[in-house]
Amino acid sequence: MLRFKVLVSAVPLIAVAVIAKLELAPSPQPCIAVGADTVALGSAPFHPDLRVDFTDDPALATVRVALAENPETADFVVVDDAPIGEDQGCGLTAATQLVSLAADPPADAPRIYLARDDGADGPADYRIYVRSSRVTAREAAALLVGARRHASSQPHAVL
Numbered sequence: 001m002l003r004f005k006v007l008v009s010a011v012p013l014i015a016v017a018v019i020a021k022l023e024l025a026p027s028p029q030p031c032i033a034v035g036a037d038t039v040a041l042g043s044a045p046f047h048p049d050l051r052v053d054f055t056d057d058p059a060l061a062t063v064r065v066a067l068a069e070n071p072e073t074a075d076f077v078v079v080d081d082a083p084i085g086e087d088q089g090c091g092l093t094a095a096t097q098l099v100s101l102a103a104d105p106p107a108d109a110p111r112i113y114l115a116r117d118d119g120a121d122g123p124a125d126y127r128i129y130v131r132s133s134r135v136t137a138r139e140a141a142a143l144l145v146g147a148r149r150h151a152s153s154q155p156h157a158v159l
Helices: 002-024 137-153
Strands: 031-034 037-041 050-054 063-067 076-079 097-101 111-116 126-131
Touching: 031 137, 037 137, 050 137, 063 137, 076 137, 097 137, 111 137, 126 137
Parallel strands: 037 097, 050 097, 050 111, 063 111, 063 126, 076 126
Antiparallel strands: 031 037
């Protein structure tokens, strides 16, 4: 009977350990290559190199990103039809620049306005096309802005 009690009390601990492993297992983060470097969306516990903010007011934006209707007119395209494997995605290295969507951004953080591609909100700095189950338009815009900022700070980076 004592063995049964020990087994029954161990089952919840095993379940918690399995759930924690699933939650803590790193999933492939959206990323983009910038020359030999990588820019990826960062999340806790990593400290981001760049925080970006979003606004609904085009007058407050420092960067305007339009949502393109088709991939041919976009500067950056995200489409994920195929399932992601363990060996796909970007590996985090010391050279990886992390971009985060900040709830409390610093004053100098890029402020992104997601606009329609019809031009009604004014000219766009970039156009993105996103058809993904894993990457949102906001995440794609943040990656593009982070990659452009990183590329402009590197003398020979190619995006």
